[in-house]
Amino acid sequence: LDRLGEQGYLPKGKVVRVEDLDIYMVGSGGKCVIWNYDIFGFNSGRTKELADLLAESGFLVVMPDYFRGTFQDPTKPGVLEFLQRTTQWTNIKEDWDKKIKPTAVHHGATTFGS
Secondary structure: OOOOOOOOOOOOOEEEEEOOEEEEEEOOOOEEEEOOOOOOOOOOOOHHHHHHHHHOOOOEEEEEOOOOOOOOOOOOOOHHHHHHHHOOHHHHHHHHHHHHHHHHHHOOOOEEEO
16 A cells, blocks of 8 residues: 555556446456545546555456546535536436446446445
8 A cells, every 4th residue: 555646656447438428447357346536536646546456456446437527626616516416316326327337247247346
C-alpha cells in the first residue's frame, strides 16, 4: 500500500464504452467486484489505482462512470442538486441491468460483490 498515490501512476485496465456509459475494467476471473468512486468522479485521485490493486488479488473489477464524466466539488454550491441528478436509483438500476452486468458477464464474471 505504500505505493498508492505515487506520481505518474498509469492505470492497468481499460475503459470500455457501452452506449453513453464509460466502464473501467481491470483484472479477470469469475469473481467480479463493482467498484465505485467518490463525489470527485471517475477520473479522480487514486480511484483507478485502487481498482487495479484489488484486481491483483484475482478479481475482475468493474467501475461504471455513473456521473457520466462529471463531478462535483463538495466545497462549492450545487452538491445536493448534483447528487439528486446522479444518484437516481431507477437510472442506476437500468445501467446495471442493460449495460454493466452484461458487459461484466461478457468479460467472464459469474459472481458479483461491491
